[in-house]
Amino acid sequence: MSASAFEGFLSTPQMLAVFGEEAIVQGMMDFEAALARAEAAVGLITPQAATAIAGVCRAELYDVPALVAASGRAGSLAIPLVKRLTETVALFDAQASQVVHWGGTSQDVIDTGMVLATRRALALIDDDLSALIAALLSLAAQHAATPVLGRTLMQPASVVSFGFKAACWAAPLVRSQQRLHAAAQRALQLQFGGAVGTLATLGEHGPAVAQHMAQQLRLPPWQGVWHTQRDDWVALGCEVGVLVGALAKFARDLSLMSQGEIGELAEPSGAGRGGSTALPHKRNPVSSMVALAAAQRVPHRVAALLGAMAQEHERGLGNWQAELAEWAGLFISAHGAVHALAEAAAGLQVHPQRMRAHIEALQGLVTAEACSTRLAAVIGKPEAQRLLEGLSRRVMDEGRHLRELVLEAVAADPRLEAGIEAGEIERLFDPDHATGAAAARTREQLARLQPLAAALAAARPFAEPASTIDDVQEMSA
Structure with missing residues (x-):
């Protein structure tokens, strides 16, 4: 995905690539290959036609920027894509070109392509989220009894422990990871319904074709069309928004505790990280900056997803297209935030003496x-x-x-x-004595969070499956 100079550095090259033009087109091609092979499996088209179609479902064979440019006039990226795919198949097998995209519709191929991209996007987020949680829980265990000021309404309150703060940062991230896994299981579904969602063109074979396609694309069993029923899909987007909010909570505290006058924490430094063009001494909290920038932008994207849910009849006009335009940006911001904070937490510098000095400075x-x-x-x-x-x-x-x-x-x-x-x-008045309750609560949190976090990290529900294009032939043989 092309990004401005001021957006690209707020994310990661990996996530930008997931939603890049070539990756999206390849996801749509994966849909077309799966459709052809599924139709061959139930006898709707010949195996030779399926092979001819699937054999050229490779994005590198096409002028992807030209397809994207043509999509504006056509009203859908799928229209020029299917046209060029059909023309390419015809070069090798004129008969097979007659059954390209048979029974599908534009929204089927685009939505499924976005599902495949989103699965890869979630894999990136999930891996970095697991790393961030592990780092925070490690800090919580190490500093369960390290005294630090608890602050309420931006003012000193009572003594807690740094481990307590770290556990409180980790807890909502663990809960968010749980919800993301559950929401994705519902949302990452094959989109396949044909022109009005009934699969009428395929007759009695429609559901069987859909099930074959879902199997080939490593998606859950087909549950039916969701062209204008966007609840599970948007709910996943909302969970990504909640995750960014939880990340921003950590980033806000980290940035405040890293202020020079406070100096209780410091993000990792070195290799030009967090420098200044004018002030050689500066050490800017750039990871916090990226996460807080995401928190500024993500709520508007989530609001746009919710606003786009009122879609007309069987296919929406303008609202579905608006959703597509917002979706990638949501994940681009989210991964920028979680990746940056995972790096910061892994190398976070903790200064217990500064923490203690601030407690003592308040004269009891x-x-x-x-x-x-x-x-x-x-x-x-x-x-x-x-x-x-x-x-x-x-x-x-x-x-x-x-x-x-x-x-x-x-x-x-x-x-x-x-x-x-x-x-x-x-x-x-002994700070170490004052942390007793906070240390106890920290250890209680750790006893609950550590095994849960380990299980979530081990689950890896979004791990990239084997190559769809190469492996589906064996599956449908």
Whole structure:
């Protein structure tokens, strides 16, 4: 697929190739080869005709840019493609040329070609998603008890652990991968219905031809036409959109934690990565940038898919075509995001000392909740809350550490002095002690997520099957 200079670098060459003109045309040719062989298998055309047709269903034999150029006037890429295929078959077998595309329609060949491309696109996304999840879960395990500030509404809140944050980044990605596998199983179906979806041209042989085609193309058993029933297809697109949103959550946090003033994390560097034309010291978080750019663009594409669902009667006018135009861009953005973040996570630099320094710089204020909870056990929640609010204001006004003020307050109140030991207060202000709950939740998450992630990575439901064109002849022999 041709891409502008400002779009191509936000994706990957592999994904651009999946939706490139030659790849799409080859997918459509795979449909035509499967159709011919399936019709030969049920006796609708001769085996010789099927061989003649399938033998020239190779995109490299055709002027693909010319086919694409002709599609605008024709109203469909399938029309010039079938015309040129028919002419090419006629050069070798005039009789076989009479049965090219027999019983199919333009939408059948285009939709099925897009299904085959989407399967390859999902394979790329799935592999990188598995790598990203594995890297995040590894970070979660390594840093289950590494103290870091938890931040709410962009402000310091309480101490959590970096492992807890990493597990929280991974969890929605695991769920998204599960949903992608399930949605793709429903959506990646052969499109075959003929002119109005009834396969009337093929008579009683229609369903058998469809089943043979699905088998040859390594697709699930044919369930019927979906020319204007786009629910499963669009649902898959929506799941890709949700995945990009989950990736953007990680990218947003990563970019914030990588800011120079924060410096708790850093993306990998080297080989010109993240440099600046003006500032030699800069280390830009380019992986986060790619993912956040995808998150800006993908919602509009998903909205376009949803908007295109109101398709007229048995074949849509304009809406199906709009869907096709948006589909490739959705996957191009998604793979750019997941691939970039998988690279970043694999080489992510973690700076625990910076994390601890930011906790200490807040003079104990992030422990106010824990102190209030402990004091409330002695003097009740309302009084403890009021006391800690007052002490927190004094920290800001007097520049003192909250620990000192709490110890003074405990010593000044006989109830607190009798009910709380000084060592307890000291422990509350220990960042390592403060991560206890976060570390426990992290390990619980890991116990659940690690085996699930491993199973999803091993499944590889989109792995490219053996060459369709070369292998189907053996299958239909």
